Amino acid sequence: MTLSNAKPNFLLITLLSCTATALVSTAQANETPKKYKHTKSIVTSTTPYSLERINEKVNALESQLQAVQAENRNLRAVVNRPHVDQDTAKVQELETWANSVKAEGTTKGSKDNLVFFRGGYNHANNNRGGITGANAGGGLLGSKDLGVSGDPLAGANSVPQDAWYFGAGFDWSLNDGLFGLAPKDTELFAELMFDYKEFQDRIPSPLTSQGVTVSQFTLAASPKVKLFKGSDFRPWLIPAGLEINVISPPSVGVTYINPGIQFGAGADYKIWKDLYAGVDARYHLSLDSNDGVRTDGVSAGGYLGFGF
Secondary structure, eight states: OOHHHHHHHHHHHHHHHHHHHHHHHHHHHHHHHHHHHHHHHHHHHHHHHHHHHHHHHHHHHHHHHHHHHHHHHHHHHHHHSOOOOHHHHHHHHHHHHHHHHHHHHHHHOSOSOEEEEEEEEEEESSOOTTOOOOOTTOOOOOOGGGTOOSOTTOOTTOSOSEEEEEEEEEEEEEEESTTTTSOTTOEEEEEEEEEEEEEEEEEEETTEEEEEEEEEEEEEEEEEEEOSTTSSEEEEEEEEEEEEEEEESOOTTSOOEEEEEEEEEEEEEEEETTEEEEEEEEEEEESSOBTTBOOOEEEEEEEEEEEO
């Protein structure tokens, strides 16, 4: 090969080599943006969606974990709580109540309610003539022991007017301050009381050889107002109370019940702990004459009471 022929071949090879290099560079340049763009589209289209789903799952797991922790704490509290059966709980409740009542009683220093036993003297305004009951022969009860004629059928007005009595009752506390009408140390009670009065024993009777006892039974219910609550000395007043009197023997009309009203006043004094002593006086007024028999009169005496 001559030199002249070699130069054109060298130039041709060089030109082809440069052309190939340019083509490869152009192809690489064109291929790289496409790969970048494809990768970018994948990132921009999938990455935000994946992060959102991941956050949701994390939040859900966190909520479930908190719920499990709370349930675990509750179970631990139940397991660690001391076991108390129902009977023990009731006993503890009763003990608590008893202690509170005891503390209240200690604070007050005395008990309001009172049960009492009384006795004393009674004087009737009228003699007992008229209570001399009828008998088969139409006679009246009398007594020759009182200076009357020896005829036991005479002396209808010979029964004494004086009598002794004994009885019992209780005071039940209702209200402090008379429902706001009085100071707080003024206390309203309900009194229920009964007593037995005996005027004369064994008056000769045409009905029996043993005679008959002139007596009276009284059942009374009254409001009672006591002053100075909390002190040892407590005066009281009964403005008016209802009483039912049962007379024996019956009246000429064979009536033995006579209703009436009683008025009273007195005082309590605490002598030791819940032990009280007291005095009282009462006036008894009949609502009507019971076939000639009236139960009007005055009673006075003393009583011994126990607070509760």
